[in-house]
Amino acid sequence: MQIKKSVFISSLLACSLVFGSVGVVASNGIEKISASLNHNIKFLLNGKSWKPADVNGNELSALVYKGSTYVPLRAVGNALGANVDYDSKTLVISIDGSDSGIPYLDSSSGGSTSGSSSSSGSATAPVSKGLMSYPANFDAEKIADSDLRQEAVKLIKIYGESLASKSTSKFDAYIKEKAAPKTKDGLFTGHQFSINSYSELIKDTLNDNDAKTITAYSNTMKSVTAADLDIFENYKDEYTASFSFSFYPEDWNDDSGAYISFCFVVQDDGKYVLDYIFMG
Numbered sequence: 001m002q003i004k005k006s007v008f009i010s011s012l013l014a015c016s017l018v019f020g021s022v023g024v025v026a027s028n029g030i031e032k033i034s035a036s037l038n039h040n041i042k043f044l045l046n047g048k049s050w051k052p053a054d055v056n057g058n059e060l061s062a063l064v065y066k067g068s069t070y071v072p073l074r075a076v077g078n079a080l081g082a083n084v085d086y087d088s089k090t091l092v093i094s095i096d097g098s099d100s101g102i103p104y105l106d107s108s109s110g111g112s113t114s115g116s117s118s119s120s121g122s123a124t125a126p127v128s129k130g131l132m133s134y135p136a137n138f139d140a141e142k143i144a145d146s147d148l149r150q151e152a153v154k155l156i157k158i159y160g161e162s163l164a165s166k167s168t169s170k171f172d173a174y175i176k177e178k179a180a181p182k183t184k185d186g187l188f189t190g191h192q193f194s195i196n197s198y199s200e201l202i203k204d205t206l207n208d209n210d211a212k213t214i215t216a217y218s219n220t221m222k223s224v225t226a227a228d229l230d231i232f233e234n235y236k237d238e239y240t241a242s243f244s245f246s247f248y249p250e251d252w253n254d255d256s257g258a259y260i261s262f263c264f265v266v267q268d269d270g271k272y273v274l275d276y277i278f279m280g
Contacts, residue, residue, distance in 0.1 A: 002253035003217045004208035037061045041069070044197055045079055052076065130177035132262075136270035140236040144243045149226050151178075152245040152260045156229075159258060159279065160221030162202050163214050171198050179274045180265075188265060194276045201279055220249045221258060233261065240265055241272050 041062040043050045052060040052075035060072040073093070077084035083096040132151075134143060158171050175191045175198075182190025206214060224247055233244035241264040248257040259280040264272040 003205070003213055003256045036064050038064050038069075043071075044200060050079065052079070131180065132178045132274035134241075134264070134272045136266070136272070138272065140234055140241060140243075144231055144234045148243050148262055149229055149231070149245065151262070152229055153224055153226050155260055155277070155279065156224045156247055156258050157222050160218040160224075162198075163205060163218040163221070166202075166206060168195070168199050168202055171195075175277060179276055188273075189263070189276045191276060194278065198279055217252070217256065220252065221247075224249075224258075236272075238266065240275075 039061045041064075043052060043062075052072045054060060054072075054075065060075055063070045073095075074084045077095055083094075085094040085096070155171070155174070158174065162168050162171055172195050175194045179191035179194060180188045182188055182192060209217070228249075229245045229247050231243070232246055233242055235242045242261060244259065244261040246257055246259050248254065259278075261278045263275045263278070265275045267273050
């Protein structure tokens with residue numbers, strides 16, 4: 001069987017921007033890679049459809065490399081009110097959120113910034129009873145294979161329930177408890193992003209499929225077990241951490257798989273706090 005799902009990704013997937021498998025780097029610091037531009041990936045900006053473009057109006061696409069998705073940094077920065085600058089002499093990318101900035105081509109400064117970004121800023125998430133967080137020295141591999149694997153199972157089951165009931169209320173309650181709210185300085189993307197993107201996922205899936213297919217697919221999602229999940233991203237550095245899981249049910253096509261990504265950000269006290277969850 002098959003189910004149709006629209007493919008979309010937020011313009012502010014900070015975790016995806018900084019992650020990528022490390023390969024052999026040449027002595028000059030430059031590594032040649034083989035990547036793909038995925039023109040099928042759509043973007044949401046604050047829950048609304050958005051298309052990144054350069055100063056000439058040329059539409060830009062997401063780049064996929066070893067399971068990580070990279071987006072055009074200048075286009076994203078400018079859309080979010082940040083000024084992005086690249087110094088070709090020092091090879092330094094500067095991101096200033098205090099200025100709206102002016103869009104321009106990366107090549108106009110002698111280089112390209114379509115690769116990575118990170119934040120060294122700090123913030124403290126409001127304390128809530130169920131806020132998902134881990135200490136600075138947590139073991140990423142153990143957490144991914146235990147705690148987060150179980151949370152991913154819960155979310156896939158909730159996904160199935162949302163399709164059956166045509167309601168996102170259960171997911172909304174989950175994410176409001178587990179993830180931090182958005183901060184003024186932009187360090188935390190916040191749970192509202194997860195709510196908006198999840199709502200679009202449910203709406204698109206329901207619109208693209210008939211009732212019989214939705215019922216069968218919903219039942220499949222609700223029957224998932226921890227052993228059914230694959231971990232395809234397990235990353236942690238001094239600023240962020242990201243853990244992604246996938247579920248490809250038998251007797252369904254490849255496009256019917258479920259994808260979940262947990263993205264964490266470090267706050268002032270060194271704890272890794274859940275920023276948002278992306279599902280697709």
